[in-house]
Amino acid sequence: MKKKRESVVSASSLCKEYQIGDIKIEALKDLNLDVVEGEFVSIYGPSGAGKTTLLNIVGGLDKPTNGKIIVFGHQLDTYDENFLATFRSAYIGFVFQSYNLISTLTAIENVAFPTELAGLPKGQAKERSNNLLQLVGLSHRANHFPAQLSGGEQQRVAFARALANNPPLLLVDEPTGNLDTETGLEIVRILKKMKEEGKTVIVATHDERIMQLANRTMHLQNGRIVAEK
Amino acid sequence: MSESFPIKDLARRKFQTSLAIIGLTICTATTVFLTIFGDSLGLGVSFLTSGKLTVGFSRISSVFITFVSLLNILAGALITYFLVSLTMSERVRDIGVMKASGCLTELAFSYFATELFIIVFIGCLAGTVVGIFTYYASANVLNSLGFSIAQKPLNTWSVLYVFLIFFVVSHIFGILPVVKAIRIKPAEALSPTQSLGTTFEAGKAVPSRLGFTLKIAFRALVRRKSATRQAIICLAAILTLTTVTIVGGVVANQTTQSYVERAIGRDVIVISHPDIFEQYVDFLSQFIEVKQMEPIDFLDPKYFIISDSLISNLSRISGVVKAEPRIILDTTIYEVQVLIIDPEDPTQKMLVGDNRFGEALVLGIQPGQVINDWLILGKPLSEGELDSAIIGDSLASAIFSDALLQKLRLFGNETFQIVGVCLDPLNKGNVVYVPLRTLASLVPRSGYNIVFLRVDPANRSQVLAKIEETISGTELEFFELDEILGKHLDFVNLIWSSVMLLPLSSLITAVLCLLSYVMLSIAGQQRDFGIMRALGAKPKTILKIVFTEALLVLLISGAIGIPTGLFITFTFLIPDPVISQFSLLAVSGWLVLTLGFLSLSSLYPGVKAVKKTIAHIMSQTY
Numbered sequence: 001m002k003k004k005r006e007s008v009v010s011a012s013s014l015c016k017e018y019q020i021g022d023i024k025i026e027a028l029k030d031l032n033l034d035v036v037e038g039e040f041v042s043i044y045g046p047s048g049a050g051k052t053t054l055l056n057i058v059g060g061l062d063k064p065t066n067g068k069i070i071v072f073g074h075q076l077d078t079y080d081e082n083f084l085a086t087f088r089s090a091y092i093g094f095v096f097q098s099y100n101l102i103s104t105l106t107a108i109e110n111v112a113f114p115t116e117l118a119g120l121p122k123g124q125a126k127e128r129s130n131n132l133l134q135l136v137g138l139s140h141r142a143n144h145f146p147a148q149l150s151g152g153e154q155q156r157v158a159f160a161r162a163l164a165n166n167p168p169l170l171l172v173d174e175p176t177g178n179l180d181t182e183t184g185l186e187i188v189r190i191l192k193k194m195k196e197e198g199k200t201v202i203v204a205t206h207d208e209r210i211m212q213l214a215n216r217t218m219h220l221q222n223g224r225i226v227a228e229k
Numbered sequence: 230m231s232e233s234f235p236i237k238d239l240a241r242r243k244f245q246t247s248l249a250i251i252g253l254t255i256c257t258a259t260t261v262f263l264t265i266f267g268d269s270l271g272l273g274v275s276f277l278t279s280g281k282l283t284v285g286f287s288r289i290s291s292v293f294i295t296f297v298s299l300l301n302i303l304a305g306a307l308i309t310y311f312l313v314s315l316t317m318s319e320r321v322r323d324i325g326v327m328k329a330s331g332c333l334t335e336l337a338f339s340y341f342a343t344e345l346f347i348i349v350f351i352g353c354l355a356g357t358v359v360g361i362f363t364y365y366a367s368a369n370v371l372n373s374l375g376f377s378i379a380q381k382p383l384n385t386w387s388v389l390y391v392f393l394i395f396f397v398v399s400h401i402f403g404i405l406p407v408v409k410a411i412r413i414k415p416a417e418a419l420s421p422t423q424s425l426g427t428t429f430e431a432g433k434a435v436p437s438r439l440g441f442t443l444k445i446a447f448r449a450l451v452r453r454k455s456a457t458r459q460a461i462i463c464l465a466a467i468l469t470l471t472t473v474t475i476v477g478g479v480v481a482n483q484t485t486q487s488y489v490e491r492a493i494g495r496d497v498i499v500i501s502h503p504d505i506f507e508q509y510v511d512f513l514s515q516f517i518e519v520k521q522m523e524p525i526d527f528l529d530p531k532y533f534i535i536s537d538s539l540i541s542n543l544s545r546i547s548g549v550v551k552a553e554p555r556i557i558l559d560t561t562i563y564e565v566q567v568l569i570i571d572p573e574d575p576t577q578k579m580l581v582g583d584n585r586f587g588e589a590l591v592l593g594i595q596p597g598q599v600i601n602d603w604l605i606l607g608k609p610l611s612e613g614e615l616d617s618a619i620i621g622d623s624l625a626s627a628i629f630s631d632a633l634l635q636k637l638r639l640f641g642n643e644t645f646q647i648v649g650v651c652l653d654p655l656n657k658g659n660v661v662y663v664p665l666r667t668l669a670s671l672v673p674r675s676g677y678n679i680v681f682l683r684v685d686p687a688n689r690s691q692v693l694a695k696i697e698e699t700i701s702g703t704e705l706e707f708f709e710l711d712e713i714l715g716k717h718l719d720f721v722n723l724i725w726s727s728v729m730l731l732p733l734s735s736l737i738t739a740v741l742c743l744l745s746y747v748m749l750s751i752a753g754q755q756r757d758f759g760i761m762r763a764l765g766a767k768p769k770t771i772l773k774i775v776f777t778e779a780l781l782v783l784l785i786s787g788a789i790g791i792p793t794g795l796f797i798t799f800t801f802l803i804p805d806p807v808i809s810q811f812s813l814l815a816v817s818g819w820l821v822l823t824l825g826f827l828s829l830s831s832l833y834p835g836v837k838a839v840k841k842t843i844a845h846i847m848s849q850t851y
Binding site for chain 1: 769843844
């Protein structure tokens with residue numbers, strides 16, 4: 001008999017509204033989502049559908065206007081910024097669409113950054129960062145600053161950084177959106193490896209190659225999940 | 230774009246516009262205040278002697294005012310340059326867009342030059358108004374505290390000069406970054422490397438072994454090196470000004486108080502006829518307030534009732550440290566011309582002086598027993614030199630060309646070689662001290678009309694009782710000078726306390742400068758901070774980075790500005806400074822407080838920045 005997998009993300013009746021001047025924008029409308037341990041979920045939808053907003057709320061970067069979001073048993077909308085920072089450090093690995101490396105840190109320092117926040121001893125942090133850079137094939141670029149790396153290289157460093165604290169949940173936002181096909185393939189390979197390692201992954205993407213890796217694919221439109229397969 | 234673009238643009242950028250205007254307002258106001266306040270008290274830069282203080286005291290304050298004013302002008306110009314530079318570095322992209330859309334360089338320049346004109350004009354005008362208002366407020370406060378500060382009609386010309394100097398200098402400094410920014414090519418202006426005046430060079434020279442916070446802060450400074458350099462120069466100039474005003478305020482206060490205390494004497498009891506004492510006090514009080522005096526005949530026999538035997542009895546009282554009889558009188562002093570060897574041509578002789586004369590207070594003193602310890606340029610009187618004199622600084626300035634080379638004439642034909650010029654508040658420095666023996670031989674009286682006793686403060690009440698007993702049965706009375714001394718010290722303290730408003734104004738200017746830099750820095754790193762927080766950095770981690778960055782800028786600026794300020798103060802501003810443990814502690818305390826306050830103020834934009842949600846930051850930056 002198969003062991004019942006633990007719930008990682010449980011979102012119910014999520015709403016998110018933004019006010020821009022006189023205009024109210026509903027980014028998420030009454031959205032429900034459940035993701036269990038080891039699941040690879042891909043979300044696709046047009047620009048402005050609410051994909052990034054959903055990932056931000058699941059990662060504790062933003063709070064819903066209404067509804068409840070529980071991640072690893074923590075109801076995120078009830079916590080303060082300090083707790084959420086510690087929570088993200090321990091549970092979440094982020095990969096953003098536009099790489100988002102810290103410009104004043106080298107590749108290896110970027111990877112080591114989350115481990116430093118988590119209080120890992122320097123020696124261990126360095127060893128782990130080196131291993132992760134090796135995993136993404138960038139050990140030779142360890143001491144380069146983001147401005148000296150190509151888009152694909154920056155995205156791979158971002159993946160290495162997302163894995164630095166070995167988080168149980170990876171949130172990945174359009175990882176191949178800014179990359180050419182060839183470079184994108186590198187990213188697909190890394191994601192496949194994540195899946196094989198049993199990580200829970202939620203990825204917002206339009207890339208067919210990534211969607212094929214998913215256990216579940218959701219179509220998000222106007223803040224609602226309109227289809228799921 | 231219309232002709233109203235500059236005004237609309239300034240209104241849209243309220244915070245930065247306000248910072249620039251406030252910075253300039255403070256610098257202008259401080260200088261205007263100093264100019265009028267100094268002039269009114271007789272501290273004026275033109276060495277006016279019609280005020281209350283003696284020429285020597287006036288000179289100390291005048292040099293101080295001149296230096297502080299010059300530093301203020303520099304600080305005002307630098308802060309304008311710095312803030313305009315910061316604004317322009319943020320506008321480079323706009324300039325690129327304007328040029329790319331076909332806007333002529335001259336037109337774009339005229340927009341930004343108009344903006345600068347508006348900022349500088351409003352800043353200087355507001356500063357002038359605030360400076361005048363502060364002067365009247367201070368004068369009223371001083372008057373209400375009992376110091377009669379005559380409010381002269383406003384010296385419109387000096388105020389106008391200050392306004393014009395600030396307006397022109399700030400304009401020149403402010404236009405430089407506008408010219409630099411406007412010359413940029415559209416393609417360069419639109420390049421991301423130009424945004425916020427930063428370069429994306431990595432700052433390889435920065436060691437990576439530093440702690441995490443220090444590493445990021447250090448690299449951010451290096452990355453934004455142009456703005457960092459400007460901030461450091463600007464802050465160093467302001468901290469120089471702050472140091473000069475703080476040290477000037479504390480050390481000059483203590484030094485001038487010491488001059489006054491040494492000249493008047495502490496624990497001094499005066500014995501004389503009450504009329505003489507009243508005159509003596511009035512002559513002393515000329516230093517702190519203008520008083521109409523009823524003249525008396527000092528040589529009236531009724532005042533010469535102090536004999537040698539009385540002096541001898543007073544000296545024998547236990548607790549009397551010194552007893553110094555004096556003769557005091559007022560008379561006309563004449564300048565005596567002297568022939569000296571021409572220093573430029575030793576074969577020739579030259580005449581020094583004129584035949585000027587003036588009224589002064591003349592005192593016969595016993596060189597070995599004198600109770601005063603004046604600050605003397607030259608040398609004090611000595612026992613054997615019966616035809617020597619020391620004179621007060623105001624007298625030396627008023628009727629002598631080169632007092633230390635000249636002689637003075639009294640009572641017709643009696644000449645005295647001037648050996649020293651002293652700083653003395655008595656009769657506003659219009660005094661002459663000659664040997665008592667000589668003066669006694671020149672006046673047709675025997676005995677003395679005043680005696681000064683220095684007493685041991687430990688046995689004061691017993692000593693006073695003994696003195697009272699000794700002089701009982703005569704018309705003599707005894708008076709304590711400490712109360713008068715206290716008033717003089719309070720007055721000096723009050724003047725310098727008013728000057729202590731200056732560090733406050735330079736502190737505000739420094740805060741504005743630092744805030745602007747930190748805001749620029751945060752704007753440039755906002756995305757990085759957003760990423761850090763998304764990865765688990767707590768708000769306090771971001772605050773630590775911002776604080777460290779501000780602290781580094783501040784420490785470097787302080788390392789330049791504070792020693793420069795100390796050098797200027799002790800080299801040019803305060804002759805023979807009195808530096809006690811207290812003043813060292815006070816100066817250090819003030820400087821530490823200043824740096825502490827400045828670094829804490831840098832947290833404000835940091836706190837504002839971390840209040841923004843991460844999602845908001847990430848959506849706002851690219």
